[in-house]
Amino acid sequence: MSFFKKKSSLSSTSNDGGQLCEDIEKNIRMLEEHFCHTEDLMKKELQFHNRKCVIIYLDSLVKKELLQASIIEPILEGKMSEIEKTVHAAEIKKTSIISEAGKNLLDRSCVILLEKDPQAYVASVGGIEERAIQEPNNERSIKSSHDGFIESFSSNLQLLRKRLKSPQLKVKYFTIGNFSNTKVGMLYLENLANKELVEEVERRLSSIEIDQLYSTGELEEVIEDHPFSPFPQILATERPDRAVSYITEGKITIIVDGNPRVLVVPITFFAFYQAPDDYNSRWLVGSFFRLIRVFSFIIAISLPAIYIAIVSFHSEVLPIGILYSIRVSLEYVPFPPLAEAIAMQIILELLKEASIRLPSPIAQTIGIVGGLVIGTAVVDAHIVSNMMIVVIGFTAIASFVAPINEMGTSARLLGFPTMLAASLFGFFGIVFVLMLIFMHLSKLDSFGTPYFSPLAPFKKEDVKDSLIRLPLWKLNTRPTDAKPEYANQQGRIRAWKKK
Known part of the structure; x- marks a missing residue:
């Protein structure tokens, strides 16, 4: 297996050391060999001041109208004697290395070769x-901006720079993947981001050795600290306003070309339950909904387990009226509560996956009709009880409350071991599993930042924008989880108010 991997890596870098020469035909042959004689590598021969000129480009990556207007027509007119002053491309540079010319061709540029010239002229025509x-x-x-990232690297960078008009916003480029040559960008504020954090992220990105990288999910998997943890340690978002807010806190944003999601590091648990609308509503309203979201995490993990524990061990905690109703609904159900809960959770996941994969009109039918038909049918068939349907419904709603989908999925997955512990040990099993989960959260870190900050370790100054959100004029300092170079972020913004 290692032999084949080594062989593929060598084949991907062949001809990398080739140098252009004054023989234009030889240069064309070397470029054709570099691209394995692919048929979409196009050539167009012209004359430029009585010298042979060849334009080489990949047919699938360039815009023909732009190539004709900015490259071909100016060369045919030949008003200037130098090729750099003749073409009308926004960017033109010279190279004498075959691999570099090939890389630029793959980056939506064209290569201009001149007779008796050992240099290649690269012009952008993508x-x-x-x-x-x-x-x-x-x-x-509801109240925030309604634009989002797309698959274009330059457009995503434009969305960030449009909101953050600062010369301190710095971009570092990386190329990852021997075959895919994926462009990756790391963005941060030069005077604000912690230098050690910048060096660590740069070290992890630079050390990646892989043949192809196509998505932020793949990149997240290879740079996160604890890949076996059920909790996401890197936040992936499609919202430019969200990404900018984290950059201004001293965090780092990573853009992967061809993917609409950008990564934010480091991140904490409570960031997954914060929404942009929290800051566009009055602080009491934003704090109320944020507390509901955090509380929904506990519900999504423990509500089915609590039902199982009550039915199996602790029925005395319920009022007699509710207990009688539950006992009646369970009278003809042949399965234990654990089997009921697991079966309904799996059905819920199947319905969710079906709704995602199917076209929108059919997905709505599957979600509504499928849920009603299956829910009614399994109760009438005495496979599960009415109360179990209610419990699973509340659990699903609680898991969907999380603004970031990955955290809601993690909560539903953690519900399975909690249910198993409840079926074996009752409330004691639930408490034990929850203790393990919170111990794990307290132990986790993301790029050196405690994951459960500001609760573990407790940081009084950061609580004001985690579980709740205090008024904007109280948020004078940045969160300290990313260890920014300076903490102050605003002056006395209510200076208009008389003392």
Whole structure:
């Protein structure tokens, strides 16, 4: 297996050391060999001041109208004697290395070769159709902006710079993947981001050795600290306003070309339950909904387990009326509560996956009709009880409250061991599993930042924008989880108020 991997890596870097020469035909042959004689590598021969000129480009990556208007027509007119002053490209540079010329061809540029010239002129003529900027479906908001990242690296960078008009916003580029040559960008504020954090993120990105990288999910998997933890340790978002807010806290944003989600590091647990609408509503309203979201995490993990523990061990905690109703609904159910709960959780996940994969009109039918039909049918068939349907419904709603989908999925997965412990030990099993979960949360870290901060370790100054949100004029300092170079972020913004 290692032999084949080594062989593929060597084949991907062949001809990397080739140098251009004054023989234009030889240069063309070397470029064709570099691209394995692919048929979409196009050549166009012209004359430039009585010298042979060849334009080479990849047919699938350039915009023909732009190539004709900015490269071919100016060369045919030949008003200037130098090729750099003749073409009308926004960017033109020279290279004498075959691999560098090939890399630029893959980056939506064209290569201009001249007779008796050992240099290649690279001009940008890319123009792939892009998806329109629109609000992301999985991070909708009511009062915030309604634009989102798309698959274009330059458009995503533009969305960030449009909001953060600061010369301190710094971008570092990386190329990851021997075959995919994926462009990755690391963004941060030079005078604010912690230098050790910047060096650590740069070290992890630079050390990646992989043949292909196509998504932020793959990148997240290879740079996160604890890959076996059920909790996401890197936040992935499609909202530019969210990404900018984290950059101004001293965090680092990572953009992967061809993917609409950007990564934010380091991150804490409570960031997954914060929404942009929290800051566009009055602070009491924002704090109320944020507390509901955090409380929904406990509900999603423990509510089915609590039902199982009550039915199996602790029925005395319920009022007699509710207990009688539950006992009646369980009278003809042949399965134990644990089997009921697991079966309904699996059915819930199946319905969710079916709704995601199917086209929108059919997905709505599956979600509504499927849920009603299956829920009614399993109760009438005495497979599960009425109360179990109610419990699983509340659990599903609680898990969907999380603004970031990954955290809601983690909560539903953690519900399975909690249910198992409840079926064996009752309330004691639930408490024990919850203790393990919170111990794990307290032990986790993301790029050196405690994951459960500001509760573990407790930081009084950061609580004001974690579980709750205090008024904006009280948020004078930045969160300290990313260890920014300076903490103050605003002056006395209510200076208009008389003392």
